[in-house]
Amino acid sequence: xxxxxxxxxxxxxxxxxxLLCTFNFFNAASFTxxxxxxxxxxxxxxTYLEAGSFFLTSWFLSLALDFIGGTMADxxxxxxxxxxxxxxxxxxxxxFIFIKNYPLxxxxxxxxxxxxxxxxxxxxxxxxxxxxxxxRKAYYQHANPTMLSFSYLGRIMASIxxxxxFKIHPTLPYILTASSLALGLVAGLGTKFSATVEAHMExxxxxxxxxxxxxxxxxxxxLLKFILVVGLLCAWGDYAFTYYQPYFIQHxxxxxxxxxLFAAISLFSAIGTLAMRKLPNRxxxxxxxxxxxxxxxxxxxxxxxxxxPAAYGAPLVMALISxxxxxxxxxxxxxxxxxxxxxxxxxxxxxxxxxxxxxxxxTALRLVGHVSQHTILLVLTVGAVATLLLNTGFNFRDQASAxx
Numbered sequence: 001x002x003x004x005x006x007x008x009x010x011x012x013x014x015x016x017x018x019l020l021c022t023f024n025f026f027n028a029a030s031f032t033x034x035x036x037x038x039x040x041x042x043x044x045x046x047t048y049l050e051a052g053s054f055f056l057t058s059w060f061l062s063l064a065l066d067f068i069g070g071t072m073a074d075x076x077x078x079x080x081x082x083x084x085x086x087x088x089x090x091x092x093x094x095x096f097i098f099i100k101n102y103p104l105x106x107x108x109x110x111x112x113x114x115x116x117x118x119x120x121x122x123x124x125x126x127x128x129x130x131x132x133x134x135x136r137k138a139y140y141q142h143a144n145p146t147m148l149s150f151s152y153l154g155r156i157m158a159s160i161x162x163x164x165x166f167k168i169h170p171t172l173p174y175i176l177t178a179s180s181l182a183l184g185l186v187a188g189l190g191t192k193f194s195a196t197v198e199a200h201m202e203x204x205x206x207x208x209x210x211x212x213x214x215x216x217x218x219x220x221x222x223l224l225k226f227i228l229v230v231g232l233l234c235a236w237g238d239y240a241f242t243y244y245q246p247y248f249i250q251h252x253x254x255x256x257x258x259x260x261l262f263a264a265i266s267l268f269s270a271i272g273t274l275a276m277r278k279l280p281n282r283x284x285x286x287x288x289x290x291x292x293x294x295x296x297x298x299x300x301x302x303x304x305x306x307x308x309p310a311a312y313g314a315p316l317v318m319a320l321i322s323x324x325x326x327x328x329x330x331x332x333x334x335x336x337x338x339x340x341x342x343x344x345x346x347x348x349x350x351x352x353x354x355x356x357x358x359x360x361x362x363t364a365l366r367l368v369g370h371v372s373q374h375t376i377l378l379v380l381t382v383g384a385v386a387t388l389l390l391n392t393g394f395n396f397r398d399q400a401s402a403x404x
Contacts, residue, residue: 010134012192017143019191020123021150026184027086027119028151031162031173032096034262035255037245043170044100048246052365054109058092059238060358061113069117070125070347071210078122078343079193085118086185093181096174123188124330125343130193145276145327152270152323154180156263163259213344216336223336225394227349229289230329231356232387236296237322239360239380241265244315246368251308261312265319272323276331279324285332286391288324293388295321300381304374329353 032039033055040051073081092112095105124144131140158180165172217223244265248258279288295318302314329349337345367376 009139016191019187021147022187023184024150025154026180029154029158029180031158031176034159034163034258035166048368049365056361057109058113062116065117066347066350070343073122073343074341078126082119082122085115088115090178090181093178097171142277145273149270149273152266155266159259159262163256166255213341216345227352229391231352234353235356235360236384238357239364240299242361242364265315268316268319269323272320276327288328289391292321293384296384300377304377
């Protein structure tokens with residue numbers, strides 16, 4: 001890219017970039033991520049599957065319902081939608097501080113997941129639209145991985161602090177998470193976009209917006225194939241990430257150890273995400289998928305043959321290349337997405353990710369305690385190999401190459 005110093009980037013775009021980096025940092029700062037299994041099994045005294053159901057429910061709904069969130073953003077306004085989403089997420093976290101009733105906490109997790117669905121792709125769509133309006137598309141390709149990496153930085157900080165906070169009191173990580181979300185909301189509200197970028201589609205119903213977005217996929221076979229592979233990739237990736245907590249807990253890991261481990265995972269993911277500033281200029285989206293799937297396979301093999309402490313290196317290998325997935329998805333899908341329904345189109349893509357993630361998370365939690373460790377890892381490795389072969393056999397260069 002020519003002129004990659006970006007010295008001529010308009011000040012309003014740079015200002016929003018800084019605010020959205022802050023927004024991503026605080027929104028991703030989940031102090032509960034490394035301890036949610038321990039919170040369930042040691043504080044609520046429930047099973048692994050029940051403990052994991054809080055994370056499974058919120059994470060699955062946040063992505064599976066992302067299509068609804070994206071459609072609402074395109075219809076009613078993107079900034080308004082992500083504000084409502086963050087408020088719902090905060091309300092969903094608060095019950096974990098005061099309540100020990102499993103059904104009520106599961107309902108709170110549902111509220112959290114729906115809140116997340118309302119803003120997952122909304123911010124990215126706003127920033128992309130502004131970059132296009134100001135004729136700075138190259139700046140978006142450079143800046144988007146950086147913004148995403150701030151999400152991982154937030155997780156690094158929160159993972160370390162969350163593991164320590166759990167030892168002080170099991171509910172403290174949830175108090176810190178709610179506070180961090182509130183700070184993210186403040187940063188998000190500080191962003192400013194033109195009326196054109198923030199415009200919502202008053203002349204179209206929600207169904208009309210959804211239908212237009214779905215037609216983008218049905219009319220582009222290459223895009224459908226790409227989404228299928230990414231959905232399967234997320235299934236096996238989140239299968240592995242979900243298995244880490246029970247695996248290391250069973251091997252004697254404390255909340256502090258888990259905190260440091262998940263901080264390291266987030267750091268390696270951030271490095272992988274930052275690599276996406278250059279990789280799309282050198283590798284196709286298909287080859288980037290292959291790299292990511294190879295990392296999942298390698299993770300399964302390493303966990304099968306290594307023992308602690310060497311086994312802590314396995315999730316770090318996968319984290320490094322898993323950071324490629326979301327920016328790779330965003331860049332590829334944006335080639336097809338019309339401006340006025342961009343949030344909806346991106347949301348359909350992340351809905352596929354959510355369905356894959358949900359299946360992977362549930363499968364991992366269901367198998368823990370019922371089959372051997374080697375069986376769990378064999379399922380992971382075989383599934384990832386099959387997806388890699390599928391990715392290799394597909395052609396993603398149909399309309400995408402024409403529109404790039």
